[in-house]
Amino acid sequence: DTEVTQTPKHLVMGMTNKKSLKCEQHMGHRAMYWYKQKAKKPPELMFVYSYEKLSINESVPSRFSPECPNSSLLNLHLHALQPEDSALYLCASSQRTDPYEQYFGPGTRLTVT
């Protein structure tokens, strides 16, 4: 199984809402990533988890809160977002020892109204 799954596929939320994005992999990967991708742009790294611990936070605003409950699951909690946060949010995973060969999920298309 080389699949990374993400739910939901689409999400529309108001600026005062709280929502969560979910990512799951069953490849035994111990590194997991959140990326943000705006239209016609490359993915931008947001967070990296290694062995369920946050190892990289690329100066992401606190309205984005990641969580890694176990080695297969990665969440991104959203609160008080701005319209400019509308984007495709991609999750990826990799072997801890091979951080570059990443397997990506299909993404969650987020719209903030």
Add this chain to the structure above:
Amino acid sequence: AQSVTQPDIHITVSEGASLELRCNYSYGATPYLFWYVQSPGQGLQLLLKYFSGDTLVQGIKGFEAEFKRSQSSFNLRKPSVHWSDAAEYFCAVGNQAGTALIFGKGTTLSVSS
């Protein structure tokens, strides 16, 4: 600092014609280089990678890429393009810290019949 440049924003090729997508990198040591493809509304899929050894690497879907250190390039090629190859293509380099990928801005490939 490492960087990746994809000089072509958009390329159109006829179905059955050959394809070459350009990628130039800036990196102090031997780079870890990748090509990813993204179909509309989807996540990224790894096409091929170069770490060391043979400078011509074969990937999935009939793609290949050649690493040329003297030109700091890692161009992607395919001898005969299919309509299903229409997508966004990203070249990436692994960062020196060994923690993340640095993506180029991407090249949009359109295939005409």
